[in-house]
Amino acid sequence: MLDFERLARRPRKKDSTMPNPKRRHSQKRTSTRRAHDSLKAHSLAECPNCHEKKMPHRACVKCGYYKGREVVDVGQAS
Numbered sequence: 001m002l003d004f005e006r007l008a009r010r011p012r013k014k015d016s017t018m019p020n021p022k023r024r025h026s027q028k029r030t031s032t033r034r035a036h037d038s039l040k041a042h043s044l045a046e047c048p049n050c051h052e053k054k055m056p057h058r059a060c061v062k063c064g065y066y067k068g069r070e071v072v073d074v075g076q077a078s
């Protein structure tokens with residue numbers, strides 16, 4: 001009998017448990033994964049209309065301008 005035939009005929013273990021990891025991860029593996037988890041400050045661009053710092057490719061929060069025209073009505077009252 002060939003090896004793979006014997007393997008195919010071997011009775012399967014009836015097991016209702018979920019698959020579980022065989023070994024616990026090392027501390028190095030965990031810390032290497034978490035090396036990229038830190039948050040970074042968002043890059044900011046200057047608004048060409050009011051020269052306030054704004055997020056790039058977004059309308060300005062201060063003046064409501066985007067691509068040289070007003071797209072959001074920003075109330076003057078504060």
Ligand SMILES: [Zn+2]
Nearest residue numbers: 047050060063
């Ligand atoms: Zn602006």
